[in-house]
Amino acid sequence: MRDDRIAIIDYGAGNLRSVANAITKLGYQPRVTNNPDDVLGAAAVIFPGVGAAAGTMHSLVQSGMSEVIRQLISEGRPLFAICIGMQVMLQGTEEGGWQECLGVVPGIVRRLGSGVKIPHIGWNQVKQRVAHPTFNAIPDEANFYFVHSYYVDPDDKTVIAGTTEYGVSMCSVMIKGNLVATQFHPEKSGEYGLRMYANFLHMALS
Amino acid sequence: MLTKRVIPCLDVTQGRVVKGTSFSDLRDVGDPVDMAAFYYKEGADELVFLDIGATPEGRDTMVDVVKRVSEQVFIPLTVGGGLRSTQDMRRMLEAGADKTAINTAAVLNPRLIIDGAKRFGSQCIVVAIDAKRVISAGVPQWEVCTHGGRKPTGIDAVAWAKQAVVLGAGELLLTSWDADGHRTGYDIELTRIISGSVVVPVIASGGAGSPEHLYQVLVDGKADAVLAASIFHYQVYSVRQVKDYLAERGVPVRR
Numbered sequence: 409m410r411d412d413r414i415a416i417i418d419y420g421a422g423n424l425r426s427v428a429n430a431i432t433k434l435g436y437q438p439r440v441t442n443n444p445d446d447v448l449g450a451a452a453v454i455f456p457g458v459g460a461a462a463g464t465m466h467s468l469v470q471s472g473m474s475e476v477i478r479q480l481i482s483e484g485r486p487l488f489a490i491c492i493g494m495q496v497m498l499q500g501t502e503e504g505g506w507q508e509c510l511g512v513v514p515g516i517v518r519r520l521g522s523g524v525k526i527p528h529i530g531w532n533q534v535k536q537r538v539a540h541p542t543f544n545a546i547p548d549e550a551n552f553y554f555v556h557s558y559y560v561d562p563d564d565k566t567v568i569a570g571t572t573e574y575g576v577s578m579c580s581v582m583i584k585g586n587l588v589a590t591q592f593h594p595e596k597s598g599e600y601g602l603r604m605y606a607n608f609l610h611m612a613l614s
Numbered sequence: 615m616l617t618k619r620v621i622p623c624l625d626v627t628q629g630r631v632v633k634g635t636s637f638s639d640l641r642d643v644g645d646p647v648d649m650a651a652f653y654y655k656e657g658a659d660e661l662v663f664l665d666i667g668a669t670p671e672g673r674d675t676m677v678d679v680v681k682r683v684s685e686q687v688f689i690p691l692t693v694g695g696g697l698r699s700t701q702d703m704r705r706m707l708e709a710g711a712d713k714t715a716i717n718t719a720a721v722l723n724p725r726l727i728i729d730g731a732k733r734f735g736s737q738c739i740v741v742a743i744d745a746k747r748v749i750s751a752g753v754p755q756w757e758v759c760t761h762g763g764r765k766p767t768g769i770d771a772v773a774w775a776k777q778a779v780v781l782g783a784g785e786l787l788l789t790s791w792d793a794d795g796h797r798t799g800y801d802i803e804l805t806r807i808i809s810g811s812v813v814v815p816v817i818a819s820g821g822a823g824s825p826e827h828l829y830q831v832l833v834d835g836k837a838d839a840v841l842a843a844s845i846f847h848y849q850v851y852s853v854r855q856v857k858d859y860l861a862e863r864g865v866p867v868r869r
Binding site: 423429432524525526529555574597598599602 | 615616617618619686689690708709710735736737784785813814838839
């Protein structure tokens with residue numbers, strides 16, 4: 409039976425199956441949907457992402473999901489954004505020259521620095537900068553799986569909930585109200601990744 | 615600090631994991647879904663599945679394997695072997711793979727790297743390079759081989775590695791064809807030269823026989839990740855033991 413409380417946004421891109429598999433493993437039955445009403449009607453929304461910023465923004469605008477996400481943010485609804493899904497929350501990205509993004513979090517997305525291999529691929533530690541239920545039962549400096557070449561640089565540093573070292577000290581977890589966003593992929597980060605989704609869903613659904 | 619990845623490789627044909635020396639003398643070592651779940655619990659950082667039969671039927675079987683593995687294994691999955699088009703790649707990604715590895719098809723049609731990177735992102739495109747050592751004027755060089763190592767191409771492996779990255783490869787999976795299956799250690803020199811020539815991560819493959827070999831190719835060979843098959847399949851060493859060995863010697867690994 410479908411659980412209408414959890415929506416995974418399908419905007420024609422992203423690693424939907426992996427995210428859906430992870431949520432299913434936790435005992436929920438998420439709805440993968442491209443229908444704005446389904447998304448707006450859910451108690452918890454997951455916004456997956458993988459790939460390029462320009463293509464992601466194009467798909468979001470085409471599918472009407474850009475407006476849905478803006479509405480979720482303005483209403484303070486529980487939203488979990490992953491990787492490129494995190495990046496498009498900011499005003500714009502250096503990727504491909506310059507790409508305007510959703511602009512729901514002030515700040516920009518920058519390219520990773522020199523002296524390190526790019527993309528940043530593999531398991532790296534997340535230093536927890538705040539105490540937050542998202543981190544429940546997850547040790548500080550636990551490893552998560554990253555794959556990206558750009559990182560978010562929000563203006564308001566208080567939204568930086570976790571940081572990771574890779575040439576720079578970058579924001580790897582961003583929390584603003586009910587928005588939780590990670591640069592890494594929890595669905596590919598083993599048991600701690602699953603636990604992070606479980607923590608988010610517990611907060612959103614209780 | 616970014617950790618070094620330890621990646622078990624599962625060679626699959628007709629729905630079974632097999633192992634042999636340079637693709638001959640294949641032995642059945644287990645069920646791919648069971649083995650994947652086992653390595654996940656053991657602390658593997660990723661898994662690579664190679665369809666070594668690379669027949670149309672084998673591909674259908676692989677899609678089914680990937681689907682079932684991705685329901686219970688929450689680490690990155692790479693699938694390769696006989697992928698010739700972006701359509702082939704899409705099928706694997708939709709089944710639950712995170713990355714696709716292309717080898718012969720990329721050499722024959724380098725455009726496939728560009729098209730794959732454009733459609734799915736560079737992070738989905740692992741270019742696998744099979745390299746064989748040749749001595750030219752007393753200097754070691756490496757030649758790219760295709761078709762499961764059987765066909766020498768005359769292409770210089772270092773030049774091809776650089777070109778593959780320019781075209782859009784997000785990672786390189788580098789196999790030494792001289793070392794593969796012999797368990798006498800990776801080709802350190804080859805790995806160090808290629809890793810130093812490209813900006814993307816390099817996964818070293820071919821020749822692992824002991825934890826020391828993995829240490830050498832990560833430290834001396836400057837590899838970002840190591841692939842190994844037989845030392846894990848025959849339970850000579852567990853993933854956990856290998857990681858403990860590396861950590862005790864100062865190599866950052868996820869534990």
